[in-house]
Amino acid sequence: MRSLIDIKELSLEELDSLIATALDIIDNPQKYSEKCKGKKLATLFFEPSTRTRLSFEAAMYELGGNVLGFSEASSSSAAKGESVSDTAKMISCYADIIAMRHPKEGAPLVAAMNATIPVVNAGDGGHNHPTQTLADLLTIKRKKGRFDNLTVGLCGDLKFGRTVHSLISALSRYAGIKFVLISPEELRIPSYVKTDVLDKNGIEYVETTDLTGAMPSLDILYMTRVQKERFFNEEDYLRLKDSYILNPQKLENAKSDLCIMHPLPRVNEISVAVDKDPRACYFEQALNGKYMRMALILMLLGIK
Amino acid sequence: MNIDSIKNGIVIDHITAGKGMELYALLNLDSLSCPIVIGKNLPSGKMGTKDIIKIDADISLNTDILGYIDPDVTINIIKNGQIAEKKTVSLPERLVNVISCKNPRCITSCEQELDQVFTLTDKENRVYRCLYCETKAKEENH
Numbered sequence: 410m411r412s413l414i415d416i417k418e419l420s421l422e423e424l425d426s427l428i429a430t431a432l433d434i435i436d437n438p439q440k441y442s443e444k445c446k447g448k449k450l451a452t453l454f455f456e457p458s459t460r461t462r463l464s465f466e467a468a469m470y471e472l473g474g475n476v477l478g479f480s481e482a483s484s485s486s487a488a489k490g491e492s493v494s495d496t497a498k499m500i501s502c503y504a505d506i507i508a509m510r511h512p513k514e515g516a517p518l519v520a521a522m523n524a525t526i527p528v529v530n531a532g533d534g535g536h537n538h539p540t541q542t543l544a545d546l547l548t549i550k551r552k553k554g555r556f557d558n559l560t561v562g563l564c565g566d567l568k569f570g571r572t573v574h575s576l577i578s579a580l581s582r583y584a585g586i587k588f589v590l591i592s593p594e595e596l597r598i599p600s601y602v603k604t605d606v607l608d609k610n611g612i613e614y615v616e617t618t619d620l621t622g623a624m625p626s627l628d629i630l631y632m633t634r635v636q637k638e639r640f641f642n643e644e645d646y647l648r649l650k651d652s653y654i655l656n657p658q659k660l661e662n663a664k665s666d667l668c669i670m671h672p673l674p675r676v677n678e679i680s681v682a683v684d685k686d687p688r689a690c691y692f693e694q695a696l697n698g699k700y701m702r703m704a705l706i707l708m709l710l711g712i713k
Numbered sequence: 714m715n716i717d718s719i720k721n722g723i724v725i726d727h728i729t730a731g732k733g734m735e736l737y738a739l740l741n742l743d744s745l746s747c748p749i750v751i752g753k754n755l756p757s758g759k760m761g762t763k764d765i766i767k768i769d770a771d772i773s774l775n776t777d778i779l780g781y782i783d784p785d786v787t788i789n790i791i792k793n794g795q796i797a798e799k800k801t802v803s804l805p806e807r808l809v810n811v812i813s814c815k816n817p818r819c820i821t822s823c824e825q826e827l828d829q830v831f832t833l834t835d836k837e838n839r840v841y842r843c844l845y846c847e848t849k850a851k852e853e854n855h
Contacts (some may be wrong), residue, residue, distance in 0.1 A: 493820065512818075513819065513822070513824075514816065514818045514819050514845065514847075515820040515845020516819075516820045516850075518844070518845055519820055519827065536844075536847070605834070639803070648737075
């Protein structure tokens, strides 16, 4: 029985296989429409989420399966003080696979250690969000056709941004990757990501506060939101939230085939005017998330 | 200063000077009723100064704690007044309920019944990380 808690648990071969399945789903949706008939996905969302939860639910429905669950902790027995371990054991009696989001880091791992069915980490605090990374990778694959020899700009909250950490971790396994890390001083990438991932894999990277200056070199620009829920102090949040806003002027010196990505939800860090730019890929990225979640559900349930 | 040799028990030797009391506390030696001697800042040919702990009872020691706090210690098992066995310790791959995670966002911060588990992620730099949230253990975690 296999779970997915951290993107690093997937080998490059497994990633390739998931991407191949997702591409086949895109081309042949009918072939997959009853693959999960009779199976149930439990979506245990202890923290609000629109995209990830609906994406998991849509993925299971499109595979012909069913969905049960809750979308906030207050409507679950966690509000009565039930532990994550007990919730996982109990849900194992009712469903075939779990997708769990939790504000506490490591909660999905605790669930996986106690459940008797596969657990997918759908985001644990500022820690991991592997299925977002799967969506990101499919987007890069579909737009660029490769994962190697790319200059990837990551912009915004690089300190608390779990999607950024997971993407760096996933792309660092490919050759010729260069990262441009664009953020205010206070939201720079944590030192452990630099030492344990970038330096360890000999990955080239630069840190800068200048988005416009970095623009011409980028093949991919990954924007992130400065997330209010990651701050203990509202003053810090208000001071930093508008640090980097992408608008058409800032894109003037960008490559014509730049791929602009964002894990969404967007607040104001990408102006709406950019949506019309053919280089904007963030809504397609959300769609790709559904396909990769479908591929992942099939893999974890052992369905060919 | 003369202290009688122990007959049957354990001598933890070559403790880095200053770490003896920390080991005494973490090994929970305070709970024992047998004679225990702690030597601090003793002269050592090999180390300059060292600490030493003599326990006059044949007890089971948590070598994970010893390996984590001071992996260069030597454990001498004493039987009938003689050293029957000399043991060294190594950095443990996994620490269970030895140190605690201080990350307020970690699941262990709100679910107290969970084991506090740390794994060795970088042997060269002796880095341990929380199994659940991957936060690096710091000196003050124990």
